[in-house]
Amino acid sequence: PLLGHSDYGWQFVGSDIDSTAIAAATTIVKANGLSKAISVRQQGNRKQILLGLLDSSERFHASLCNPPFHASLEEAQRGSQRKWRALGKADPKR
Structure with missing residues (x-):
């Protein structure tokens, strides 16, 4: 916007x-x-x-719509952690 x-x-x-x-x-x-x-x-x-x-x-x-892509906060956090691991980095929020 x-x-x-x-x-x-x-x-x-x-x-x-x-x-x-x-x-x-x-x-x-x-x-x-x-x-x-x-x-x-x-x-x-x-x-x-x-x-x-x-x-x-x-x-x-x-x-325009950006719907939630995860069923729960826990699922979203697991997805973020998986992406950071794939990048070979630590999750900066942890």
């Missing part, structure tokens, strides 16, 4: 279910003076992607 707005003037709506992710995204948007160009919204229903998040009058040209 930062490049999309600065290079092309695009507007964005970012969303997540996680309050920490929302806080981080909001901080980045505000720090870059982009609050009018990038809206950050929290989805309260884990079973929905856009329902209840968007206003019926809003129109979009595209939708």
Whole structure:
């Protein structure tokens, strides 16, 4: 979104279910003076992607999605550890 707005003037709506992710995204948007160009919204229903998040009058040209790729935090951590081992390095978070 930062490049999309600065290079092309695009507007964005970012969303997540996680309050920490929302806080981080909001901080980045505000720090870059982009609050009018990038809206950050929290989805309260884990079973929905856009329902209840968007206003019926809003129109979009595209939708990008980065779904969770792991069933649990533990599975995600195991995947990260496996990738670091494959690189021959220690996990920097450990």
